[in-house]
Amino acid sequence: MQPISELGDELHRARTLVQEAERVVVLTGAGISTDSGIPDFRGPEGLWTKNPEAEKTATLSSYVADPELRKRNWQRLAEGSMWEGKSPNPGHRALVELERQGKLHTLITQNVDGLHRAAGTSEERLVEIHGTTSKVRCLTCGDLNPMASALERVRAGEADPPCLICGGILKSATISFGQNLVMEDLARSEQAAQECDLLLAVGSTLTVYPIANVVPIAHQAGARLVIVNADPTPFDGMATVVLPASISDALPVIVAS
Incomplete structure (x- = not known):
């Protein structure tokens, strides 16, 4: 992980991509909640x-x-x-701001902690792909x-x-190991990936399938890809911008209008 002060050019590129986008799909994993103490x-x-x-x-x-x-x-x-006593952090709240701007198409989360909902992401924009x-x-x-x-x-x-x-x-x-995803949620996620012009992957290793498939689906449909994650992912080579930065520090900057 690098401090955002060392990622000026990439941070600016990611912010520009968000500003230019009209339909952003976000996929979040456990990394967005670690700053909330989870x-x-x-x-x-x-x-x-x-x-x-x-x-x-x-x-x-x-x-x-x-x-x-x-x-x-x-x-x-x-x-x-x-999860008791845990609260949304600036990363969660930044995605609420993205929705307020009218850019958020769908927020798909692999997390079951409910912090996106607690932060204020609306029900109609949220897919809790692994349940709650x-x-x-x-x-x-x-x-x-x-x-x-x-x-x-x-x-x-x-x-x-x-x-x-x-x-x-x-x-x-x-959703436990050995248990099927809710097919309606998976179909909704894949449809959103086909419709977005930017996919923002945040705090996910992008190795858990089938939901990780939304990344190549979006890419093949012509969307740009921004990855914010502390460690490398299998899709870094596909991304327009990769930010190995603190999510709580980077996301508020990326979505600032």
């Missing part, structure tokens, strides 16, 4: 690096097969969400409810609360 998953301080059972919990087959794993997971959630921790879904009947209601039941003594409609297993409304 760790990534696989880095040295990552959630799964420090707690391997958390990764096991995020694997659908393990979650379904192991009631004790579910009970421990519910207890951890009831004791305090990893703010809700729980029944794996049998699909019933969807606020996470808070399930956690109240856990605190009242239900170690592994079942669905109140069908008795099925409840899980946070996130």
